[in-house]
Amino acid sequence: MSEPAQKWLAQAVQRVKDDPDAIHLLFPQAERLGGPAARSALLRAVHGDHPLIRSLYERGDTGERLAILSALPELDLGAAAVGLVEDALRTNDARLVAAALGPYGSAWLDDHSFRQGVLKCVFMSIPLASVADLDRRFDAELAQMLSDYAAELRAAGRPVPHDVMERI
Incomplete structure (x- = not known):
């Protein structure tokens, strides 16, 4: 990370710590001015403020x-x-669907939503290798869903x- 990017990020993180609402102004420009990890750093600075x-x-x-x-x-x-x-x-953006089934989604989605997400990946040609913890979450019902889709x-x-063939 360049020195100007480091400086911007340090100032932006401090500003968000002092005033969490400042993230609304800083977040859109964070990647451009602070580098690829800047948005994550700003999100961590709000300390889990879910709203x-x-x-x-x-x-x-x-x-x-x-x-x-x-x-x-x-x-x-x-x-x-x-x-x-x-x-x-619910989107049709493959990048968002794949990100949704990353480590957080895999850890917290209920079984039904997880299975539907995996099936959506298949429909959208998103490699199943991108689904976090698929081996751990894979169950008989998901196997049946994939098998039925393969038959269709x-x-x-x-x-x-x-x-899909590897999983059924």
Whole structure:
């Protein structure tokens, strides 16, 4: 990280610690001025203020939402941010869907939502290798869902993705 980026980030983190609402002004420009890790640092500076993080997510563009989803495991929010993960799973943006099934989503989504998220990854051609803790969360019901989907693909004369074939 360049010296100007380090300086900007240190000042921005301190500003957010002093006034958490300042994150609304700093977060959109954080990556550009403070580097790739700047948004995570600002999120950590608000000490798990879930309503503030939710507000940033709701107002954010895709890059900002991705930064929030990626930082969730570091923020000590417990299950409070599951709604953000569920929102990301409702999108048609493969980057957000994949990020939603990262370590936080895998840890906190209920079984039904997790299974639906995995199936959405398959529909969107997101490699199952990107799903955090898939081996731990994989169960008979998910295997059946993937098997049923594979049967539909075969019946339609379409290929079954290799990573699905490995799981059924």
